[in-house]
Amino acid sequence: MLSNSDGFDLSLESQEQILPGMTEQMLKALAGSLIVSCQASGNHPMRNTDAIVRMASSALLGGASALRINSPPDVRAVRAITDVPIIGLDKEPGRMRNVITVRPDQAAVLAAAGANIVAVDATSEVTDDIQGHLRQAGIAAGVPIMADVSTLEEGLMAWDSGVGLVGTTLSGYTPYTLRGDLRPDIELVAALSSRGVRVIAEGRYVTPAEVRGAFDAGAFAVVVGGAITDPVAITRRFVAATTRQQ
Numbered sequence: 001m002l003s004n005s006d007g008f009d010l011s012l013e014s015q016e017q018i019l020p021g022m023t024e025q026m027l028k029a030l031a032g033s034l035i036v037s038c039q040a041s042g043n044h045p046m047r048n049t050d051a052i053v054r055m056a057s058s059a060l061l062g063g064a065s066a067l068r069i070n071s072p073p074d075v076r077a078v079r080a081i082t083d084v085p086i087i088g089l090d091k092e093p094g095r096m097r098n099v100i101t102v103r104p105d106q107a108a109v110l111a112a113a114g115a116n117i118v119a120v121d122a123t124s125e126v127t128d129d130i131q132g133h134l135r136q137a138g139i140a141a142g143v144p145i146m147a148d149v150s151t152l153e154e155g156l157m158a159w160d161s162g163v164g165l166v167g168t169t170l171s172g173y174t175p176y177t178l179r180g181d182l183r184p185d186i187e188l189v190a191a192l193s194s195r196g197v198r199v200i201a202e203g204r205y206v207t208p209a210e211v212r213g214a215f216d217a218g219a220f221a222v223v224v225g226g227a228i229t230d231p232v233a234i235t236r237r238f239v240a241a242t243t244r245q246q
């Protein structure tokens with residue numbers, strides 16, 4: 001049986017390993033809603049904490065229920081302007097891709113900066129022990145964990161460890177899920193949801209119709225990032241529709 005940390009169906013065995021659970025307030029805030037990921041890294045022109053704060057304010061004005069924010073300084077700055085739930089993460093370059101909050105100390109710093117939930121890389125690419133890895137992060141952070149996964153197996157394992165949310169964030173990014181198309185993995189949302197996992201649809205959502213599709217597949221909430229907050233990517237999409245030779 002799948003167990004989870006919100007107080008339902010917990011065996012004694014899983015209670016010994018309990019992770020911080022989602023509060024009712026957080027669940028109410030997120031259910032059925034849009035979360036906007038406000039991030040910019042490296043040499044991106046928007047890589048500036050004030051710019052991130054302005055993105056976050058704009059997203060909130062537009063009706064976002066919560067925000068996903070990278071790095072402790074950005075989390076701290078956004079926390080100062082809003083009380084909505086912040087999903088914090090700490091991205092750093094890995095071998096082939098950016099990895100997401102891989103160490104417990106990073107999780108603790110994000111929570112101290114004001115993250116209500118900490119997103120953690122829960123892929124077999126970064127750990128042989130997904131459940132132990134998530135428990136360490138959750139215990140260090142003292143706040144609920146969002147497990148960012150790339151496959152159904154990773155998602156089920158993560159959920160069973162007591163995380164608050166499972167995100168499809170990394171589907172298409174791990175070596176074993178790389179694929180040609182850049183579409184969101186709505187099938188993974190459906191597969192996780194049908195097994196009782198509280199799933200956040202995230203990764204490559206560009207159109208409102210795709211967001212609707214994720215909810216139809218059972219998503220608890222949907223995260224949209226670049227399609228809202230990255231003017232470079234948005235411009236590229238329009239330029240691709242022009243007749244000028246690129």
Ligand SMILES: CC(=O)N[C@H](C=O)[C@@H](O)[C@H](O)[C@H](O)COP(=O)(O)O
Nearest residue numbers: 037098169173203204205224225226
């Ligand atoms: C793979 C990875 O590192 N994803 C990161 C996770 O936080 C962000 O770079 C994404 O922008 C975020 O997941 C939202 O996705 P999209 O921008 O596609 O809507």
